Amino acid sequence: MSERRIVSVIPCSGIGKAFGTVSREAAYELCENLRPADTTLVALSKLVVGDQDAQSRVRTNPAVTIDGCKLMCASKLVKHSGATVAREVSVLDVFRRHKDLKPEGIAELNDPGKELARAIAAEISGGLDEILAETAGGQHA
Template sequence: MTKKVVVLPCSGVGKVYGTISREAAYKAVEQLKPEKTSITCLPLLVVGDEDAERMVQENPCIVINGCPSGCAELATKNAGGNVVQIIDVTKMLKENRDLKPNQMTIRELDPKGKRLAEIIAEKISREVDRILDSEEEGG
């Protein structure tokens, strides 16, 4: 079986940075790298879902934290996940200060939030290639 990179976004429902995290993950998995990635959700790991745990243990994982609390990272590591890359939405915002989203746009991102999600998705895409190329080279 060919390994895929698992993308695990924050599930900060009701928070704009959680929404950005999920939008970036979906764009990366569904549009940019559909053959090389898969996605699982944080609540499945938290409740101990065996399939979700196996997925993060057997494949390299990119975790997207929505805020400095790092719940997505913590849950993945607690499940024994193979975390190879951590992306923090708030750090990405610091690098792209002009893209500060409206904090009230949690259901439908405003243009700035959408653009920040695209930038993060593009970073995920590059990281997926780097991770898989590294594994092919043996390490």
């Protein structure tokens, strides 16, 4: 019997703009509320400085990255660490489809920002089973 797969979720948590906070909030919503049994949250900074636990979790599981700006730091750094990014999510792309949800506040998001985070988490959650099914064939180490 094959080992049960889960998805690693890595937000950028950028500190310069509210969009970075949205990435962090979306990751919490996904991992704590929507799909706690199917996901594991991985801290980006741990991954980059070579923490073995973090590296092992992203290399053995498909990864979903959530980035707050077009520089896509989380996606770049996860790929650089040798993991496969199954889905890269850009907060700005989702915001373009939800223009009424303008996030404000880096330390504490406003209500539209929290709503945008929930929308992002719901979108990822909707595609999670597909990611798990695609990677069940043993594409990952």
